[in-house]
Amino acid sequence: MYTTVNEDGVLNNYPTEPKMQFAEYPAIWEQRQYVIQGVFATLLVTTLVLIAFVAG
Numbered sequence: 001m002y003t004t005v006n007e008d009g010v011l012n013n014y015p016t017e018p019k020m021q022f023a024e025y026p027a028i029w030e031q032r033q034y035v036i037q038g039v040f041a042t043l044l045v046t047t048l049v050l051i052a053f054v055a056g
Contacts, residue, residue: 002014026034 002016004012004014006012
């Protein structure tokens with residue numbers, strides 16, 4: 001851990017930074033899974049909104 005002291009005697013602690021990791025573009029099967037998840041999420045939200053309108 002890297003520590004500095006300013007002129008007033010206050011300590012500043014700096015953590016070590018982790019190694020950078022770069023994201024990779026998702027594979028075609030992962031993209032399809034995201035589309036399916038989006039469809040189900042849209043259906044769920046639409047159903048809940050319709051139920052709220054009918055009940056209210």
